[in-house]
Amino acid sequence: MPLSGTPGNPSGAVGHRGVIIATAGHVDHGKTTLIKALTGVDTDRLAEEKRRGLTIELGFAWLPTESGLPLGFVDVPGHEGFISTMLAGVAGVDMALLVVAADDGVMPQTLEHLRILRLLGVSELEVVLSRCDLVDGAQQQRVVAQIAELLHEEAWPLAPVWRVSSLSGQGIAELKAHLLARAAEQVAQKVGGHARLMVDRRFSITGAGCVVTGTLVSGELKPGQRLLCGDVELRVRGLQMASKEVTAVQAGQRCAVNLTGAITEDVPRRGDWLSSALLPASERLDVALHRLPDSRWHRGVLQLHLGTGVYPLRVVMLDDSAEPVIAQLMLEQPVQAVWGERFIIRDPAANTTLGGGQLLDPQGLRRGRSKPQRIDLLRAWHAARDAEQTFAAALARGEVELVSFAQRFNLNDTELEALLERSEALQLAGYALSAERSEHAWQHLHLRLSDWHSGHPEQLGPGEGELALVSTLQLPLSLGRTLLRRWLDEGRLQRQAWAWYLAGHKPQLQAGDQVLLAQVSEQLQPAGLRPPIIGELATQLAMPLDQLKPFLQRMQRAGELIAVAPNRYYLPDQVAGLVAVAKELAAGSASGSFNAAQYRDASGIGRNLTIQVLEYLDRAGVTRFVREQRFLAAG
Known part of the structure; x- marks a missing residue:
């Protein structure tokens, strides 16, 4: 699969995490020339880029290292009209080189x-003072002071400043050695x-078909x-890294x-995510948002940069x-995302960056989104460092x-099981519940039932x-019913009919x-699983039917009798006999399962x-009916 010019690990090694570096800085400050001086690769591939002398599309270059860990460079555009492309290139990098031209100094795109x-969470930064061959030492020092102030x-x-000239080669060897050491x-x-x-x-590519490049996060x-x-x-x-076929690509590597x-x-195109599992898409994302100084927010349509995609959006401040x-x-439009992903928000009309931050819940709520308990959870998720801490906060x-x-947190089955084992949470009906929350629910139910028993x-x-x-x-609902069954099994609760x-x-x-119940029981008990209907029972007791019916209903409410059919009442142990027949048939x-004829016989x-x-x-709830057959119900 000859994928010429694609990024990757030159050694073809897998299982390691190479360093990916993005250049950043104002237009025409020498980012592309710097990468060429460091790697020998000209990342300006497009004819328009050659003609205009500026980077429009993303460019990639890789530098072999003795350790086998690749040192990768992402060349991103500096011109203000190509900020969205720049954002796509910065997403997923380990560190950045902020390139500032010695003859220009700090410029608007330098700050942006x-x-x-x-905002994208790139915490490791080094500064490169380019075009040092064009100015004297005093000018270089003035720009270094500008950078320090910025x-x-x-x-x-405070980041180190590397003074270089990509044309004369000044400082390039030292910078290259430093970056190689960083990769090692x-x-x-x-x-x-x-x-x-x-x-x-x-x-x-002819003979290969569709090829995409990107970072595996x-x-x-x-x-x-x-x-x-x-x-x-x-x-x-097939997979390639640096024009070499590989058998696997690990998270953090470009391929x-x-x-x-x-x-x-x-499909696919830039901005898409390729995933090995289906993640639900949502048009509501709850986030921790950092607003830049002097940014002007409004209710109109803004622009979200998430991963390598760009989406129109409106922002609602919750807290x-x-x-x-x-x-x-x-x-x-709905997007697929997971907790912790970084984003940028820009105003496309003013062509300015307003802010950015971290995604907290990719399945934002429609109702109750600003309730205090919801805000409390989202802030806890912002403070969390990993899925285990977010799980503990939610639990x-x-x-x-x-x-x-x-x-939400992109966990596979094995990772979820391990997390649950460490948490010691109860697992019921597809939910996790803390022992404290379960006990609180029981105490609440116990109080309600105690009050009901006192009143009846x-x-x-x-x-x-x-x-x-x-x-x-x-x-x-499903969790509540499972808890009721759990408390039944534990003997805390009882159920009859x-x-x-x-x-x-x-x-x-x-x-x-009490006296009449004893008389009724004497008539029902000898009949086994076929007690008399209430008309026959009234005759046996020599009692008017209109007096017997209210009594039977009272005894049902008291749990002494059970109306299996409208005209036939059973004692609780007789009902246990009916259940025993069903269990014996199912077990055999x-x-x-069994059918009506088998139960009759x-x-x-x-x-x-x-x-x-x-x-x-x-x-x-003893049995369930499915296609003329009955099965014992779970629980």
């Missing part, structure tokens, strides 16, 4: 580029997560790997990727009580939906809907009801009653 580097005003650490000191760091590559160039790439561009499926046909699959003229501001970015404030959390001493307990047991926990009650609670029956079936209760009993077991 310096601020953009800070760094101080912008709160940057680079410590390889494993960056986990799903593979995510931000595309900054696309082109076609997480995970690993290998030939044959499946990638997604939005919902379009692609496949890695060229030969792609096959559902490729169109627009400006402290710096950075917590804001929500409202986009006109301390409530339940955590695990799939959504893993997507003659009844066994309320139905789930009557007391809204799940909603009273203030938890998602539809009634829920605290362990140890016994309904207080009136003396007359290869499919774990096993129970001996007849066809019509069998249908009523099975419908009751469905309502009670």
Whole structure:
């Protein structure tokens, strides 16, 4: 796959993290000439770049090192009209060379580029004073003083200044040796997560087809790997680094990727993300926003630079009580993003950079986005250094939906499992919950049920809907129901038919009801799994039916009797017998299921009653009905 001129590791080594350096600075201050002097590569590839003498597109060059760790250079445009291209080049670099011409000094784009580097999280900076052959030492010193003042005003650490001339070669050898030493000191760091590559160039090569270049920000790439561009499926046909084929690319490395699959003229293109996992897209991003001094913010359409893409947006300030501001970015089109990614916001009309910052939640809320508890969580996520700290912050404030959390923080299954093991959180129904939060929910439910028992001493307990047991926990429905089942298993809760009650609670029956209940039980118990209907029961008791019905209903509320069918009541141990038949049939079936005929034969209760009993077991959550078969319900 001959991908001429593509960036990468000259040695073809993988598993290491080469240093990527971006040049920054005002137009025509010698960035491209500097890279050529250092690497021998002219990064101005386009005819218009040659004609106009300025960089329009991104250029890349790589310098071999003795250690095998590549030293890569990204040449970005300095002209104000090409700021968006500059932003694409700076995304994902390790350090920057701020190039200032000795004969010009600090210029407008010098300041803007310096601020953009800070907003994008590029903390390592070195200053190159170029074109030193054109001025004397006094002028050089004046510009060095300008630079020092600028760094101080912008709160940057004092950076070394390298005085060079790309034409005469002055200082180039010393700068080159310093950068090579810096590359040798680079410590390889494993960056986990799903593979995510931000595309900054696309082109076609005869015999190879579609090729994209970009920086792999997480995970690993290998030939044959499946990638997604939005919902379009692609496949890695081959990988190259510095014109050499490689078998793998690690996070932090630049590469060229030969792609096959559902490729169109627009997919993929610069600004797209290629990912090994499908991440949900959102048009609302919650962020920590740093506003530049004297920036003029307005409610109109601004411009978001995220990764290598550019998107129109509006900004809503959610909390400006402290710096950075917590804001929500409202986009006109959904984008895929993950926590921690850096961004820039510009005003395209004024052609100025307004600010930037860090993405906190790529799935911003529509409702409740500015509530105090939400702002508190977002600020905690801003202070966090990794996914483990963000998980702890979220867990301390409530339940955590695990799939959504893993997507927000780009965790693969193995990483999520390891995080959960370290956290010792409860895992229930796809959620994580702290033991403290679970106990708090139990105490709340215990109080509600205790109050209900006090107000209804003659009844066994309320139905789930009557007391809204799940909603009273203030938890998602599936999580709340799972907790109820957990407390049932632990013996804290009891359930009979539809009634829920605290362990140890016994309904207080009136003396007359106790006597009549004993008489009714004497008639029901001998009938086994087929007790008499209420009309027959009234005859056996020599009692008017209109007096017996209210009594039976009271006994059902007290949990002493259970209405399996509208006209047939069972004792609790008789219902246990009905359940036992279902369990025995399921256990003896290869499919774990049974049908109505099998239940009828096993129970001996007849066809019509069998249908009523099975419908009751469905309502009670003992069984579930699927295609004429019944299975035992989970839990």
